[in-house]
Amino acid sequence: MDRNLDGKVQYQLRHKYYHTTAVVGDVLYCWGGNQEGLDKSHDSPTKRECTSVIDAFNLLSGAWSSQPTSGTPPLGIIGVSCTPISNNIYYFGGWCGHDGCFHNSLNCLDTCTLQWKELQPTGDNSVTKRAYGGMIAIGTGSGSEGEPQQLLVIGGQGTATQHHPQFKYDYGAAITNEQSIYNLFSGQWIVPFVSGQCFPPAEEFIIQKISYNKGIMHGGLVNDGSYCSTDSIYLFQLSHNTINWECLKPGSVPNDGLWPDARNRHASTIINGVSTSPTLVMIGGVDSDEQLVNECWLLETKQYSWIKVLMFIVCYCECELSMTGD
Ligand SMILES: [Zn+2]
Numbered sequence: 002m003d004r005n006l007d008g009k010v011q012y013q014l015r016h017k018y019y020h021t022t023a024v025v026g027d028v029l030y031c032w033g034g035n036q037e038g039l040d041k042s043h044d045s046p047t048k049r050e051c052t053s054v055i056d057a058f059n060l061l062s063g064a065w066s067s068q069p070t071s072g073t074p075p076l077g078i079i080g081v082s083c084t085p086i087s088n089n090i091y092y093f094g095g096w097c098g099h100d101g102c103f104h105n106s107l108n109c110l111d112t113c114t115l116q117w118k119e120l121q122p123t124g125d126n127s128v129t130k131r132a133y134g135g136m137i138a139i140g141t142g143s144g145s146e147g148e149p150q151q152l153l154v155i156g157g158q159g160t161a162t163q164h165h166p167q168f169k170y171d172y173g174a175a176i177t178n179e180q181s182i183y184n185l186f187s188g189q190w191i192v193p194f195v196s197g198q199c200f201p202p203a204e205e206f207i208i209q210k211i212s213y214n215k216g217i218m219h220g221g222l223v224n225d226g227s228y229c230s231t232d233s234i235y236l237f238q239l240s241h242n243t244i245n246w247e248c249l250k251p252g253s254v255p256n257d258g259l260w261p262d263a264r265n266r267h268a269s270t271i272i273n274g275v276s277t278s279p280t281l282v283m284i285g286g287v288d289s290d291e292q293l294v295n296e297c298w299l300l301e302t303k304q305y306s307w308i309k310v311l312m313f314i315v316c317y318c319e320c321e322l323s324m325t326g327d
Contacts, residue, residue, distance in 0.1 A: 012065050014056055019133070021083040023090045024060075025112045030090060031056040032110075033078040041098025044076055052078055055115070070110065072117030077104030080132030082157075086148055086185075088112050091120075093154050093183075096132040103130035103159035107152070107183060120188065128181045128190050129170075131159025135208030137216055139182075141239050149213060152183040153239065156203045156221070167195050169202050171224045176202040180244055191242060198248040200235045201225040207269035211279045211302045214239045219283060219300075222265045230263040230289040234305070249305055256306035261298045263289050278303035 020034025032055045040047040052074040058065050075081060077095020081104075084091055090110045096103055105128045107121040123130065134157025140149030156178055161170050168179040178200055182191040206221025218235040222228060234249040251260040267286025271279050281300040288294050297310040 012067055014058075014065050019080045019096075021081055021092065023083050023085040025085050025088055025090065027060045028112070029058040029060060030110075030112065031058065032083070032090075032092070033075075033081050033095065035079045035098075039078070039098065043097055043099060043102060048076075048078075049074075052076075055110070068115055070115045070117055073108065073119040074110075074117045075104065075106055075108045075119075076123070077106065077132060080157075082132075082134055082136035082154060084136045084138050084152065086138045086150070091136070091138075091152055093136050093152070094131050094134065094157065094159070096159075101160055103132055105130040105159075120185075121183070121190075125162045126190065127163050127165070127192055128154070129157070129159050129161040129163075129177055129179050131157035131177065131179075133158050133204040135206060135218070137208055137210045139210060139216060139239050140213045141241055150185040151239075152185070153216070153244075154181045154183070155179070155208065155218070156200070156206065158204045165192055169224075171202045172228075176204055176222075176224050176228075178202045182239075182242075193239070194243045195246065196243055197246040198235075199244075199246040200233075200248070203231075205265040206231075207267055207281075207283060209269055209271045209281055211271065211281075217281060217300075217302065219269070219281070220264045220267055220286065230265045230287075232261060232263040234300075254305045256304065259307045259309060261296065261307060261309075262294075264294050267294070277301065 015036050017034035017036040020031055022029055022031050053070050055068050055070055057068050075092050075095055076097055079096040079098055081095030082093045092108045094104050104123040106123040109118045109120055134155055136152055136154045138149045139151055139153045158176050164170055170177050180193055182193055201223045203221045203223040206218050208218045210216045215238045223231045236247045238245050264286040267283055269283045273279050279302050284297045286294045297312050299308040
């Protein structure tokens, strides 16, 4: 059990995976995921007990806390996608935890009130029920209108109820490159057109927004002839209802040759500097042999050159722990 310097016992985050994180203000919110003791039934009071709390990490104090929420949290708790806009965090899809029960619901958590609202229930509509994909807030045009009010959901694994001709559905729709846009003003899903070098069916990749209407995808498990981990970067831009894609592979951009090996289940964020282009930070994951990767890479999004960051891992031994009084 961790203790503060004043001796108070700190709340500690449980071990979990396939969870979500989003930063709003000075707080990182962590919700969902697979964890020990999780009730994986469709819906139950026990499951609601678990889904009705959210872990919050205060970036200023460095302390975790568990916060109660109210309203309607999603049932898809594993591999759900999330993204913040202003004080809200939006959650799409996810795997329920039992059988092939995937969701295509869209829920919103207001971080000021910690109240959940279901914007779209799970249903048989044009959007594939899925998990392990990605979601970002995105706009069209220059961005002079303020925060984008559209959510772009891409890729993932699940069950399709409707096949759109511009997308691929492999292994009985288990993996897809489907893309869906939800307009928060109209409350409607839009199925966009695609052009350029669209990514193949994929899951467990990273996705980040790099400008108002542009984003970047990296890595993941793809079906590109065979089911494997990839080292490719995909850039995309939304214009009206069309998403244009560009693929970057090792050797396709003039840089010093540094390029991270293929990986999936990694984590990422974007650093926005005042005088530099947005920089993708990519960390961890597993490689093509399912081995854990302990690497951190930076990718600036002007020339697309990679920098490998040296990481120093501090290991605490028994004697060091005993000196803290634990
Ligand atoms: Zn279910």
